[in-house]
Amino acid sequence: MNALPPDYVMRPGPDGWELWTFPAKGVPVPEFNPSRKSLARTRNLLLAIPSRDLLALPLWVSPEGDATELCELELSSRHLLRRDSAVCAIPVASAGGRTLALALAAGDESPAAEFFEFAKSFDAPARLWSPGSADAAIWRESGLLCYAFYREGACVFFAATGHHSPGPAFCGLLERSALRLSAEAVTTRHPQSVVLIGPFSPEESDALHKGLRIEVRHIPETPPPTIPDPPAHAAPPSARAAEAKRARRRKFLAMASVAALAYLACAAAFAVRLVLMERELSRIRNEQADIAPAAESARRDLDAWRLFRHAIDPGLFAIDQIAAVAREIPGDQVRLTQFALESGRLLLSGEAADVSQAYQFLEKIKSSSALQEYDWTARQPQLAGKTKVRFEMEGVRPDAQPQQE
Numbered sequence: 578m579n580a581l582p583p584d585y586v587m588r589p590g591p592d593g594w595e596l597w598t599f600p601a602k603g604v605p606v607p608e609f610n611p612s613r614k615s616l617a618r619t620r621n622l623l624l625a626i627p628s629r630d631l632l633a634l635p636l637w638v639s640p641e642g643d644a645t646e647l648c649e650l651e652l653s654s655r656h657l658l659r660r661d662s663a664v665c666a667i668p669v670a671s672a673g674g675r676t677l678a679l680a681l682a683a684g685d686e687s688p689a690a691e692f693f694e695f696a697k698s699f700d701a702p703a704r705l706w707s708p709g710s711a712d713a714a715i716w717r718e719s720g721l722l723c724y725a726f727y728r729e730g731a732c733v734f735f736a737a738t739g740h741h742s743p744g745p746a747f748c749g750l751l752e753r754s755a756l757r758l759s760a761e762a763v764t765t766r767h768p769q770s771v772v773l774i775g776p777f778s779p780e781e782s783d784a785l786h787k788g789l790r791i792e793v794r795h796i797p798e799t800p801p802p803t804i805p806d807p808p809a810h811a812a813p814p815s816a817r818a819a820e821a822k823r824a825r826r827r828k829f830l831a832m833a834s835v836a837a838l839a840y841l842a843c844a845a846a847f848a849v850r851l852v853l854m855e856r857e858l859s860r861i862r863n864e865q866a867d868i869a870p871a872a873e874s875a876r877r878d879l880d881a882w883r884l885f886r887h888a889i890d891p892g893l894f895a896i897d898q899i900a901a902v903a904r905e906i907p908g909d910q911v912r913l914t915q916f917a918l919e920s921g922r923l924l925l926s927g928e929a930a931d932v933s934q935a936y937q938f939l940e941k942i943k944s945s946s947a948l949q950e951y952d953w954t955a956r957q958p959q960l961a962g963k964t965k966v967r968f969e970m971e972g973v974r975p976d977a978q979p980q981q982e
Contacts, residue, residue, distance in 0.1 A: 581621050586802040587611070587692065588625035588702050591717040591775050597801050605801035616695040623804070624696035626811065628723045629737035630687035631701055632657060635763040636666075637675045644668060648680035661685050663814045667704075667807065669731050677763065679733055681811040693816040700809040703735035705802040711794060712768035713751070715743065715785070716775050724751055726758055726768070733763050743781050748788030775799045898923060901947035910934045914967075921977025923951055928965045932958050935968040942970065950974050 586597045586605075596611035608615060616622065634657070638647040644666040652658045662682040670677045681701060703725035708714045715724045722743060725735035734754065740747040751768075758764045770792040773782060777795060786793045895918045902916065902925060911934055915926035925942070929935035935958040943953045951972025958966040 582804060583621050583623035583698060585619040585622045586625065586705065586804070587616070587622060587696075588705060588802060589627045589689075589718040590799065592720065595799075607799075607801070613691075613695075616692060619695055621698075622696045623698045623700060623802075624689060624692055625700050625702040625705055625802070626683055626687060626689050626813070627718055627737070628702055628735055629718070629721065630684065630689065631735075631811065632662070632680075632682040633701065633703075633735050634680050635669070635733045635758065635761070636678055636680050637761075638666075638678055640671065640674070640676045644676060644678045648678055652680060652682060658682055659684050661814055663812060665809055665811050667809050669733055670728060672762070677728075677733070681809060683811045683813040685813045685815045687813065690813070690815070693813065696812075696816065698808055698810060699812040699816060700805060701732070701735060701811060703732045704805040704809060706732075706774060707800070707803045708772050711770045711772040712764070712766070713755070713771040715771060715773050716799075722747060724754075726755065726764055728764050734758055743777075743785045743788070745788055748785065751789060770794060772796060898948075901945060902942065904947075905938065905941040905945055907934065907937060907941070911938045921974040923948075923972040924969070925971070926967070926969045928961060928967055929958070930965060932966050935966050939968065939970055942972075948972065 582599075584599050586599065588595055588597075590609065593610040596608040596615060598606045598608070600606070632652070634652065636648050636651050638644055638651070645664060648666040649658070649664040652664060658664070659682075662684045664680060664682045666678040666680050668676055668678050683699065702716075702718065702723070703714070706714050706716070706725070708725075708727050708730065711727070713724060713726050715722060717723065718737060720741060721737055722740045723735065723737045725732050727733065736754070738747060738750060740750075755764070755768050759767055768789075768791055771785065771789065771794070773785070773793060773795040776797065776799075782793055782795050898918055899916050902913070906913070910930040911927060913925065913927040915924065917924040927935075927938070929938060939953075939955050942948060951974055953970055953972045955968065955970035958968040961967045
């Protein structure tokens, strides 16, 4: 659920909750009965759910397939799961082509439910102890005795009891659990030693030694938690749903961040382009300002030329234009009937012996070098009797004045 190692661990203690801080340097520091304000400052909290609120069962499953699904199927077939339980499986050992897994089932009905919102990962208190060479461990959670069995330092089973002191009844319960685990090959041997963790009196230690007839080692001061590997992720359903919601939110924020960065990159590129365009526009304006006097002088000369061209350009005289048209008449098969030159527009009308002669004359007019300044349009020739056709065409110069409506 969270790849970073926990920097805070919260677990049930003998008389209440313990919050352990794991600084970057130095030893863990405990805080007893922490408040919600203390939990609000945590960043990566590992919450140990009380043992009495967890179902723990060692199971031999096939190495093929998902261990969690196989354990959930086995627990369901034994009718051990509550409707709101979430199952996780922790691989412990492999032997005989099978995998030994510790199946954990957590529900939402727990005194720890009020702390689910602060936790990033979840585990069992029995997996936070380091038993050393001992085969079993005994500790108290809120005044009640709990015990766990270990196989090569890995927890294979734990349970919370209703006993307050390690008397004969408690010792008998441990003995029966040890025999069952040994018979199912969950443990490799009958327990040879047990470690007492936390405040126990010498009388309680002696009672355990006499009842179990094995070595009993006592650790009076509760040691700091040991971060297990691999993590259990024994999260209740509501906590898993909350984590999934946080994961979706992180994904959305990541996508939004990428989109925002892309937008900023596009905006920056647009801004750079805008600055470059502004510089180019400023350069063009400067060039225009530099050539403005010469351009104004050229414009005045052009206007003067357009004004006096009809008076000084022989090529625009009507007699010269009609001579240029007459040079293109192909013999006596074509004759002009109308010639009009006014305000840059040249209108020609005539008759031809047939349609082909009319089109030939029209093409010769369009290709004449003396009349190239005109933009020519021609109507379709019309019959004007049995032996002739009429044609009309108009040429317009670029400086022609628009016709009056």
